[in-house]
């Protein structure tokens with residue numbers, strides 16, 4: 001496979017490490033992080049002691065399976081019991097540079113040491129010196145404003161701290177300062193464009209916006225198409241989580257998944273057992289930051305579901321890629337060892353024009369899980385039409401959810417009430 005990029009298209013050497021080097025690098029970073037956290041963070045010591053594990057038993061990424069997953073609810077609870085940092089701070093409090101707040105509240109201490117690596121999520125999206133960028137994330141409380149601002153600066157771009165809201169001022173600034181880049185959510189960019197058009201501007205002609213970087217909300221393929229084709233704005237997205245400290249996966253120009261950031265050890269696990277899953281298998285994203293030693297978070301469970309692919313990327317970056325955020329672990333049901341995610345099922349059903357509503361029933365017969373898709377048709381179809389739809393739905397379901405649908409039940413319009421859960425688990429375990 002030909003590599004499209006030149007060496008200066010990469011932000012650092014880590015992005016192009018051969019897989020064996022990456023494995024060694026992560027194992028080494030992980031042992032150091034674990035050792036440091038165990039020694040300096042009482043909460044981490046308590047977690048290890050309870051699991052009967054010592055830090056020297058964590059030698060490889062695989063060894064993380066021996067430790068429990070810490071979730072947002074645990075952090076809130078621990079910080080309440082042991083304020084303010086829940087026993088996860090590994091340095092004297094007076095050395096903390098800044099503290100971010102997440103809903104909960106959760107206090108996240110950062111000892112800012114020029115975390116330049118964070119910029120690679122913006123570098124891969126093409127931000128460079130000469131770009132003038134509005135950062136429309138909030139500069140209050142949460143890390144997005146200030147961290148993304150500094151990351152843009154580290155790419156050489158001029159960053160404008162716009163924050164949220166103030167639509168008219170944002171539009172005026174974009175026009176006056178000939179803004180070339182946008183950082184924020186896809187929906188906010190669409191709001192700005194629509195508002196500019198409402199007040200009589202011709203967005204394509206009067207504005208210089210050429211690049212947009214999104215996180216916080218997944219970019220719908222239709223919105224991406226509109227931005228790229230109708231407005232010639234190149235789009236890139238990243239996956240960011242505040243508790244472990246920022247963007248953990250980012251798109252490259254290929255836009256076929258988000259490369260994992262090497263400053264974190266990222267696992268995809270079965271949320272029930274904590275066991276690591278292989279490529280293509282859907283599970284919860286679990287993150288251990290190995291480059292913020294101040295904050296001894298080990299195995300933070302994000303609650304978000306994804307899967308990863310290991311195929312080489314034509315951009316030349318060698319890290320695996322997350323395939324996107326498929327939903328929340330709490331909205332998924334495990335069937336025959338695979339997660340069926342409500343949002344994924346919804347995407348499949350909505351891609352068929354004939355279907356107005358759907359519901360998935362999971363049942364158990366003779367020790368085997370069965371999945372039935374109830375599909376409500378907009379109008380009565382012929383037998384042949386139903387046979388074709390049955391076949392197409394099953395193929396698409398297998399392709400996207402990687403599990404076979406056993407039955408499809410076509411029901412008349414109005415059969416599935418609107419407020420019904422998308423997945424109903426009727427299995428009994430006697």
Ligand SMILES: [Zn+2]
Pocket residue numbers: 252253254259313314315316317
């Ligand atoms: Zn790539």
